[in-house]
Each structure stands twice: as structure tokens, then as C-alpha cells.
Amino acid sequence: MQEARGGSGHTSSSSKTNKNGKEEEGGGMVLKKGPWMAEEDEILIEYVRKHGPRDWSSIRSKGLLPRSGKSCRLRWVNKLKPDLKTGCKFSPEEERIVIDLQAQFGNKWARIATYLPGRTDNDVKNFWSTRQKRLARILRTPLPSRSNKNHGKLPLSSHQVPNLEDPSLDRILFEENGGCNQKATKMTQIPDIVSLDTALPLLELELAMEKEPCLSDPAPPSQPPFDHLPHPLLVDLPLPVLPEDAPGLSPGFGDAIFPGGLACPEAPPEGLPFLGMDAGHDDIESVDEHPGTSTDFFDDLPADMFDYLEPPPPPPPASSTSW
């Protein structure tokens, strides 16, 4: 995909980097920055294969690469680590998980990423950033000031509208996309938020038709995306059981996601919040049948109603299986 960026092509990505992509370090050591070359990747992969993903700084001290340990680690974590879903858009399920977890944890991208096999904190962060920009544009609301220290904190009250951190707004975007990460430039024509309500069903239909499965999803059949994540959150928060013939449903999701009945077979117990999307999310007809779908549902909920939920224990060591 854009891997070519790492090679030739674009010039230095750092304004502080010299023309040749190198930067002087204090001791006169030349420290290279900018896009990674394929040869550098090979060296880094070989290093990790031999020594494991640690002692990053020794890569430079040993003269293997003119890169900072920080840069090496980042390259490994974000691009070279096995089983990464590189070049693959977030599936509807992944989007939903990010939305729910962000509502719970705030901007704890690394933590959220542990729930998404093959995704890095950078992926999640970029995904969320894109959503925020889109929301801001749709709502004609400036993004929160960069000095806003609410970043990283849990969302504020849902009554403070428009609040871009509001989970219910996430629902808007989620449904705007038909639960799919499609470019939503068409939404720029929607004059105001009110018309979103009427536009959503049509958009869902339109976008659902365009949805495509993730062709590069590396998840092997023996290890569906989440089946090794018997995470309390994912268990407690029922995920939708989507019909296998749901339009645009990414393969690998649905029943296969939660073998052993992890998927909620029916409505959640009374009194328990249903953080999962309503099962008819991708069912276009259900939108008409049940106009009060997830967006309305979440809008009507007090923002603190999930406060009682215990933060889930640390997820299983992500990718620790590799090393």
C-alpha cells in the first residue's frame, strides 16, 4: 500500500531533519530520521529475531542502524511486528470496539489497542483522530483546543452538546458510515445535524453496499480476531450477532468472533447497559422498523450510567505470544 513511502518517494517527514534525512546528535553521531528503507527494516527485523524486541538503543550503539532506539521501537511496533493488519481499514466491529472503549477509557490508545488484534495504538489513534475531525466538520464545531487538558480523560456529560468526546456522537459517525470506515465526504453536504437523522438510513444503505471485506486481514482461520480475547469487557458487553449474509460484513466476524457463545444470543439482562450495538445495526430494514436505534438509545442515556462498570483487568498480554 503506502509501504513505498518508507522507501523512496517522499522527502524528510521531519521539519527538523536535514535534507538527507539525517540529523546530528550531540556526540557527533549521525542519527537518521524520516522514512525507513527496506534495508533498514531487514536489519531491524533480523535484530529482533535474534535479540527480541528490547534493548532498542543497542541497535544504534552496536552500529547496526543509525536510528534512535525510540525510532527502532516505533518502527517495529507500528510496521514490522508480525500479524499487524497493515493497510486494512477498521472493520465495523473494530470501530465499535474502539468507540466503546474510548468512551470507557478515554484516549488510552495503547490500552484500547490491546483489544484489537493486529492494531497498534497508532492505528487506533489515527482512526480516532480522523473521526474527530469528521465529527467536527459535520457538526461545524471546532476541534477541542490543543490546550484542552480534557484530552485523555473520560468523556464529559452527554448533555454538553456538542461535545466531540460524547459517545453518542460516535454513534452518529458510526452509523453515518454504516459502521464502516468509508470516506464520508458526502456528508459535507449535510447542512445540519438534524438532517443526519433522515440521512442516516440512506447512507447506511449506500455505504453498506460499498463495504468490502478486509482482503489483507492476516488473522488465520484458526485464530479469529477476538477468540483469544476472553476479555471480561467483551464478554460482558454483548456484541451483535450479525447475520452471515449481512451486507458488507467482514469475513471473520459474526459467529466466528466468539466461539463458545461469547456473542450475546439475546437481549442483555434487564438493568444492564447494552454497550454493544443493536443487533440490527447492519440490517438496513431494521432501521425502518426500529427508528429508535442505537443513536437515539445512547443519546437518551445518562453519561454516567456506565460508571459502575469496573475497569476490566488488563487484557491478555497482546502479541506477547510472538516473543
Add this chain to the structure above:
DNA sequence: AATATAATCAACCGCAACGAC
């Protein structure tokens, strides 16, 4: 076809936590 705008992605930076000494 050219231009403008939005989306995506890779990589950097600063900061904080942690462990070794």
C-alpha cells in the same frame, strides 16, 4: 483536467514511568 478538500498514514516529539546503578 486542474484544483481544493478530506482522509489516511508514518514518523516525530515531549513527557512520564520504571528499573538499574
Add this chain to the structure above:
DNA sequence: CGTCGTTGCGGTTGATTATAT
């Protein structure tokens, strides 16, 4: 107990690509 080096995280930037006008 303080210092230093390493690691990890979150925020940000800028280039590239895709789409709309």
C-alpha cells in the same frame, strides 16, 4: 535516595492519496 538510561504512551505534524468540485 538521586541520577541516568530505557521504554512506552499520547499528541502532533506533514506527506501522500482519494475524492469532490
